[in-house]
Amino acid sequence: MTEYEVIDRQEDFAAAAASLAAGHGPVAVDVERASGFRYSQRAYLVQVFRRDAGLFLFDPPPIGDFTLLQEAIGDVEWVLHAASQDLPSLRELDLSPATIFDTELAARLLGHERVGLGAVVESTLGISLAKAHSAADWSTRPLPQSWLEYAALDVAHLIDVRDALDQELQDQQKSDIAAEEFAAVLARLPKPPREDPWRRLSGLHTVRGRQSLAIARELWTAREDFARAEDVSPGRLVPDRALVAAIRANPKTKRELGALKDFTGRASRTQLDRWWDAIERGRSAEILPPERIQSDTLPPPRAWVDRNPAADARLKNVRPKIEELAEALGMPTENLLTPDTLRRLAWSPPEPLNKESIAEALAAAHARQWQIAQTAQVIASAFVDSVQSAEPTPESSS
Structure with a gap:
């Protein structure tokens, strides 16, 4: 059995932080959230291990202020698995590393076939980990042993x-590649809020008409506000499919809404007034959302041959070359260069078409220097080849 100490009192917190400060080497850090149960992505448990210090499980709600822990380990390397998932929750607690080592990302760069924590522990150390509680509600108190x-x-x-x-x-x-990737994860800014986030409702594509979309907007907003106030995952209150079912059923009265079989969820009836008010707001809205919003999303590649034949030729020529390069480097293609970056370059390449202009475009797309060094010439050559192969030869034009 693993030895650890649960820290859920302020008086124990200072001693644990002091022990970690006195340890040596990097610190292993992990976070447990209540995703799918709670609205927030806050940390409900922070696990920290350091050699010659011990293993501590910190309970954030009773501790509150994590300043002592940040002071104890903030300047040393933190080892995390899939760091991009845990860093936002840690930063909510004002816990922020100076440098990181991401074991999941390292495994990807090394070409490991399976990169989940259990698989990486097994492949490197020969130890099997049970993952029985990965989807548990970590806001539960007391936490089971x-x-x-x-x-x-x-x-x-x-x-x-x-x-x-x-x-x-x-x-x-x-090693240098990994260092660049780790630094990029650490420096990555949060994604900006989505425009019209209510459009992410699953099944919304079946809703027709701008007035119905206004109702969808109001129902989504009402659910979001209630979920935030209750700190409950929105889908646990009323699932997306239930909201869409209510919109499509177009009930004439609140009673009809309450009688709707497909309008399900634990808050579907207890908060019936809330949902009916949202429907009425949507029906009376004068500013209606457009059927579609402007997006910088590219068409699916299968449509390129008709919509942009030159881009289609570029993509078909460059994609296998990038895949071959990734295979030679022993890593997944998406880690060498994201598919979206490659597609955007193929759709609208820089001018003049050469290694330097491609390198500048890759840098503008936030590619790392190692990625640029590996791919810029390959992409430029492939794009030039696609243009030359499309040009008619003297024989074919005669």
Whole structure:
């Protein structure tokens, strides 16, 4: 059984932070949230392990202020698995690393076939981890003993995994690549809020008419406001399909809405006034949402041959070359260069078409320097080849 200490009192917190400060080497950090249960993405448990310090499970609500922990470990390397998922929740607690080592990302760069935590621990250390509680409601209190044991195991082996992967990176001469990728994850800004987020309602494509879309907007907003206030995942109050069913049924009265079989969810009847008020607001709205909004999303590649034949030729020529390069480097293609970046370059390439202009375009798309160094010439050559192959030869034009 893994040894750990649960810290859920301020008087124990200072001693735990002092122990971690006195440890040596990097610290393993993980976070448990209540995704799918709560509205927020706040951390409901923070696991920290450091050699010669011990393993601690910090309970954020009773602790509140994590300043002492940040002061204790803020300047050393933090080892996380899939860091981009945990960093926002950690930053809500004012916990922010100076440098990171992402074991999931390292495994991808090394070409590991499976990169989940359990798979990486097994492939590097030969230890099998049970993942029985990964989708649990971590806002539950008190936390069951089996959950705490599971949480402790998430960091107990992470430093050893980091060391094994670091050696692999050195052996494959990918240490500099990994360092760039880790720094990029750490520096990545949060995504800006989506325009018209209510349009993400699953099944909204079946709703017709701008007035019906206004109703969808009001129902989504009402559910979002209530979910935020209750700190409950919106879908647990009223699922998307239930909101869409109510819109399509077009009930004439609140009673009809309440009698609608497909209008389900634990808050569908207890908050019936809330949903009916939203429907009425949507019906009386004078400013109606457009059927579609302007988007910079590119057409699907299958439509390119008709809509932009030159771009279609560029993409068909460059994509296998990037895939071959990724295979030669021993990593997934998407880690060498994101498919969206490649598609956008193929759709609208820079001028003049050469390695330098492609490099500038890649930098503007936030590609890392190692990615630019590996791909710029390959992309430029492939684009030029696609133009030349499309030009008629003297024989074909005679």
